[in-house]
Amino acid sequence: MINLTKSAGLNLHKRNGAEILFQSVGMIAIIISLSFLAWLIITILMNGLGAAKHVEIKIPVDLSSQNVDPDNINDASFGSILKSGLRKKFVDVKIRKDKKKLYNLVSPEGSFELKREILKDPTVLGETTDIWFSASDDLSLFIRGRVDINVPEDQRQLSDKEVTWITQLKTEGRIRIKPNWNFFKNGDSREPEIAGILAALVGSILSLSVCFILSFPLGVAAATYLEQFAPKSRLSDVIEVNINNLAAVPSIVFGLLGLSIFLGYFDLPRSSPLVGGLVLSLMTLPTIIIASRASLRSVPPSIKEAALALGATPVQAVFHHVFPVALPGMLTGAIVGMARALGDTAPLLMIGMVAFIVDVPKSILEPATALPVQIFLWADSPERAFSEKTSAAIIVLLLFLILMNLAAVIMRRKFEKRL
């Protein structure tokens, strides 16, 4: 009888063991990397979702005509009106130091908010009215349970006195939590409760648009020429090797290049998305060229031969038959390159896009910053509330990366179906 079991010899025990060992090592490797990824996503989400909440505090403010002149609203001293409102709420606060702490419950932005509120609705003038103000970052953190009161008083941001005030306000229903839409509507700010991501987002979108408009046509044209038309010679070999080398150059070097060429020589506006986009396209070009060449190379040469044999010119053969087949791959390569550009900080630091920018840029010539730079700036800030802003900005950046990759997948599917 033939032995078909493991005991047949043939080293089967040893070989089976090797199979199981290798496959389990692979599984473990995947599980480890997935758990790191899950950990990263969970911590960022936990930390960042706090920034989705905006805490407000209701203060009665005296808007009688002796404080605010209805005919000349802009001249009023909104800061002191707000402060006296707070003092009236807590009449037993007498010491200067305590008063300062009291004022700090409301965001420094409060006086501007008061002014905006009055300008928006002047009917509130003439009497004492309750108005909602943005709370300070410390109050906000406390309300959202991010301050541990069991820690000794001198080691936490809020003293026991402040905690009592806040608890009193809370029981009176003078504190509320709202969704933080300001995060998407505001530019950067020194105050974490006001700081938003819009300026950085617009800066990134403008820079990437410049980058795409420049690098995609240039990269695809270069790749098509090199792959389909250029005679193979020593020169084309040198060019190929150097394109591959360029793709591996650290991005900060491109930043330096951009600094000396675009800012130093051409004198383009510093910190602008135009220069940012130019530098990013320098960085993305090699990636796009390499991906496009690979995509062109994967088109079976028989298609081109068929067209040539029918009497098509080389340009016709390439653009009618090879190019449409290669286009989805080229687009995917471009989007992958753009995704890298979206996440890159270093070259933007070199050309001054690291500045503190409050206003949302309206054109590619105005100073701007970019998402990853904004993350870098916030991560660098000492205020605790900025740490959750950092995570929130990372979430936005990741969402954009996912969207771009999704777009790449959808485009590829769509083009492939059309064939």
Add this chain to the structure above:
Amino acid sequence: MSMNGSIIDTKNLDVFYGNKQALFNIDLEIEEKQVTSLIGPSGCGKSTFLRCINRMNDLIPICKITGKLNIDGQDVYDPSVNVVALRAQVGMVFQKPNPFPKSIRENVAYGLKINGLTSSKSELNDRVEWSLKAAGLWNEVESRLDDPGLGLSGGQQQRLCIARAIAVRPRVILMDEPCSALDPIATAIIEDLINEISQEFTIVIVTHSMAQAARVSNRTAFFHLGELIEVGVTKEIFTNPSNEKTQNYITGRIG
């Protein structure tokens, strides 16, 4: 077999790939509106010869050609010859079916469009229909002309490629082992088709199968190690070859 006069003739044709010589001193006449098959063992240069006729060898940078290759009395390697015009007159069907990744209609219409051979949409459609009918494919694809050509079976794809080649009505059609990727039934259909269209076109076919050469061709040329050993009427070559090498090849002793 009647003599129709030659359309292609070569004189002292030598082909080199770099330092390696692939064809030696080929003198061959190919008659008009006949099927000529080129046979010989692998690497004997028959495909190289075929690709000289429509200058597809131009795509290989290291390929160098000397001697004369005339079509209708004109030297195709003369500097004044436009290779695009040449290829519009000399169609080609490849070893593996290679339809464009487009619809069936676009596949056939492509050559007509780029060469500006039709003046109206209806003329174009008529010409597409004629070509597909001539290639024996019309009945199978009539209802789905806008479906992708790559959705057809291998044999149908190859007939589509033949339809595409004859649509521009070339003088010569070159076929490079057109049935080597097909099953016997599809092969038989293509062989019948070759017989049909040889009424109108001059066909030069490279084939590995001696049986196929015997079935489809009027004349046969035998290549060996880059040399043209013998050329003549197919029946003669297979029954009474004058050269010993041909004898050895067709009886299976070499190749």
